[in-house]
Amino acid sequence: MSGALVARAQAPAPAPASDRAAYRATLLELAREDSRIWCVDSDTGGLEKQFESELPDQYVDLGIAEANLMSVSAALASTGILPFVNTMAAFASARALEQVKVDIAYHALQVRVVATHSGFSAAHLGPTHHAQQDLAVMRTLPGMTVMTPADAGETVRMVRAAAYLPGPVYIRLGRAETDPVYTGDDPGFTVGRAVELRAGGDVTIVAAGSYPVLFALEAADALAEQGISATVLNMHTIKPLDVPVLVRAAATTAGIVTVEDHSLLGGLGSAVAEATSLHHPTRVLRVGAADSFCPRPGTHREQLEASGVSPDRVVAAARAVVRGRR
């Protein structure tokens, strides 16, 4: 693992940025370098200006028809094209899941499904556009790599790393700007290798996605003031999961707290519990979205907190893990 740590507090923080914008800029750069890389759109808005206008031969808009979108992309990939498929997480993982399963995953094709509006990031758009189940379903597809970046900078590294990865890839993005997690030098990126953002001996917090990682760091600060030192891992790759780092965490700290912008059922927390129960049983407390639909409008953060995902919840879970050891 890279030893790159994050000094978060002191330097003036870079401005918030959107992982979606970072992805789109990176996709265009990649496509300029390699004509096999296509942007397959589904009326997502903006790509016709940002991509089609410059590289029309590597772009197709299939309209508002996500089932067809996935199957067409599979067929394109079967001919050697490297399609990046653009839609929202709710549609990629639910409406078009069968096409992703059968046409993309079963055929092990190099299709990159890049889904925005994941978790509660669609915020005020409501539960029709929320995606609290996509990690759960995508990671059950054989051969599917499943990743979610912590900030815009990591999005750039992740998209570049995904471009030529064998087999299908699901990249889970948010929507609006979020605060940066990484503020120093380029920390590098390896698919399937977690990034240690803080080193601590008492408890390990494993997080994935922008708000969850920010919450984990905020919780680690609060815990430090209470005399509890926490390791913070950015588990940007949900599948294949970084099992060795989890085994080390289980062996060297009191237990693990997971944090995710996803249902408590089947996501990062479940993946971590599955892995540790097999390889090094330890206490795993999961912070994730309650098994219910959001009843009211709210910002992304407000909906997370209403659903049970907040720095305070991470702190409480970490304290419970540490208390359990004593």
Next chain:
Amino acid sequence: MTVQTAEAFAGVGVDLGELERRALAVREHVLAIGAGPIGTHVGGSLSAADILVALYFDVLRVRPDEPGWNGRDHFLLSKGHASAALYATLAERGFLPVEELATYGRSSGRLMAHPTLSVPGVEFATGSLGHGLSLGVGLALAARRAVRPNRVYVLLGDGELQEGSVWEAAMAAAHLGLDGLTAVVDRNRLQINGSTEDRMGLEPLTDKWRAFGWNASVVDGHDFSRLVPALRSAPGSGRPTVLIADTVKGRGVRHLEHRKQGHFAKLSPAAYERALAALRAAA
């Protein structure tokens, strides 16, 4: 016997006798597979048999000894449950040994009840209905952007047209002007629960396709003298083409024809012998 049909394309004759012989062989294989350990979708395999034979023995540019040849025409069996007819046709055409058909459904072999990539000549694993036409759109789009001559043929079931994704694909193909794409609908008018028109009506079917921007016509799906020229001349200009192939479920075995009970069958030895005798008597 080579017969020059009136509609024969570019002066190349249609060998009707050869096509009829192959079609009989394919139907015999289908019945044998139906008498095997897991049975098969007999009715829809027999209705599709002549379309498959016309494609593989006349229309498609393929190389059995080089299934991945990059100049090939693509064929997708969107109604993947007719796997018995596809495997039988591929075997007759030389993609796999005819003897291998006896391994259909056996765990020691590779012939699953729905086509898989492990079978030479199979381009996509199909069987979940409503995927094939979209896959055809992708292949046709890729060929056109690369300025390659590969044509794409997709065989759909008529009941399959009840899947909404078929019409997403139909819209896309017309919008993109994919004239290298040809769909063939095996219009046998039966689905599991009965007549398509009783269960979830499809008519006026030709009008539907035309309204979606396709060249659409009806052709006898069992008369090679009409089917072959229609398939040969299908790729048009500017828009995709669909042939509604008028077929009979269970075609060739009199007591199975037009019967929904023949959709899936696991034939007993006696039933197999009776079906085979009926098939040969009608040939």
